[in-house]
Ligand code: SF4
């Protein structure tokens with residue numbers, strides 16, 4: 093990407109940078125009335141997801157991200173983020189959050205950092221505005237881990253953040269390094285992300301810290317399953333995303349995980365987290381692909397019928413119900429749902445069963 097040559101102190105007016113402006117997800121913009129239209133099948137959008145805006149996007153360089161430093165094109169041509177995440181004055185967004193909260197309830201606000209030296213003070217500035225306008229709304233900070241330290245994590249908690257999200261994204265150290273670390277001249281380190289995740293886990297408590305993990309960056313099923321066990325044991329939440337190639341990024345032509353693979357991964361994750369699936373119940377071939385699932389048929393059947401394993405993973409609202417359902421977060425309108433932003437219907441469950449193709453796995457029966 094061409095470099096932005098405007099000095100930092102002159103960027104605010106030209107580029108509507110944070111903290112005066114923020115980007116907001118399309119679904120959240122609809123929920124706040126900043127954008128017209130309806131979500132497919134009237135999915136409700138419970139969480140207002142905000143992301144910081146700087147002219148160069150992000151100084152990290154993740155291979156799949158439309159904000160990455162070295163993506164092709166000019167900053168001004170960054171169409172993905174402009175279309176999918178419209179830019180608004182923070183004051184206007186916050187006023188609408190307050191108005192929506194006054195007329196009902198906002199499930200949660202999530203403020204997302206990019207990797208930029210301004211990102212921490214600007215996170216505090218946006219957080220202060222949200223907390224002042226809507227003090228009862230739970231707030232998550234989706235942080236760029238290596239911009240933080242223990243003092244900053246404690247400060248965020250003190251200022252009202254109840255949940256820390258961290259984009260680990262890569263399910264193994266090798267995949268992380270290839271897509272976010274040295275392999276792409278990025279600043280991120282696997283060890284640094286885990287260090288901050290564990291510090292945050294100590295400070296915020298069980299399941300108040302989550303790692304975002306992407307299915308489809310080249311990891312094996314074994315990588316994912318081992319990670320699910322690890323995070324369950326540490327009481328750190330794991331929220332799945334599905335790789336969806338972004339035009340203009342280094343991985344724009346990379347294939348996606350099949351729906352069958354994605355559904356099986358969702359099912360196994362649910363069984364590990366919610367049904368105490370024992371270690372060794374998932375069998376893999378020599379390449380790490382899942383070939384067997386040895387769990388009681390009734391338990392597997394009940395999980396599938398409930399539909400819950402296939403819903404979006406996300407932070408809860410103030411009542412403990414999942415609210416960050418990210419409509420279109422992992423797929424485009426018109427494509428099959430990768431994760432359902434609402435309770436799947438009986439017809440949806442029938443479709444899911446077909447996608448799972450469980451009869452092809454060794455069930456140990
Ligand atoms: S740190 Fe986040 S915003 Fe920045 S390039 Fe990586 S994925 Fe994108």
Ligand code: SF4
Pocket residue numbers: 139141200201202203232233234255256257258302304331405406407416
């Ligand atoms: S699950 Fe949603 S609310 Fe929670 S940290 Fe991730 S993006 Fe934010």
